[in-house]
Amino acid sequence: MLMHLIHWASMQRVGKRSPRVIWSSADALALKWLELNLSPLLPVHRACEPLKGHGGGPKSVQRLRALTAGPQAPYHWVCRTDIQGYYANIDKRRLLEQCEKYITDPALWSLLEQYVYYCVDLGGIIHTPKKGSPEGVHLAL
Secondary structure (H helix, E strand, C coil), X not given: CCHHHCCCCCEEXXXXXXXXXXXXXXXXXXXXXXHHHHCCCCCCCCCCCCCCCCCCCHHHHHHHHHHHCCCCCCCCCCCCCCHHHHHHCCCHHXXXXXXXXXXXXXXXXXXXXXXXXXXXXXXXXXXXXXXXXXXXXXXXX
């Protein structure tokens, strides 16, 4: 695949009651390729549980139950964090600066920049968010 020739299309808004923005199917395929190629290059903190092999899923639930179940449990309740708000406020420039030392392939870099500076087509009005990353993408950079 000639990834250096790929340019993302604007994300499209769909739905009326609770509108969402989505990538085209071709872009989704290219995003998967990008994810598979970036994963081995970028460092991952050992406590990052959502990644396969890092103790997430059922093990995470078991640890939580052990800490909160029963009268002798050290904790009695848990706070859920606002992940959606976190991703919506990512500083794009800073993110790219942090990734720059790990990604040397020009094709990967070009796709990553395009992903970070994505556009949304809002009925003919093209909007490029100043901060944040798009929802529904498996690139947890």
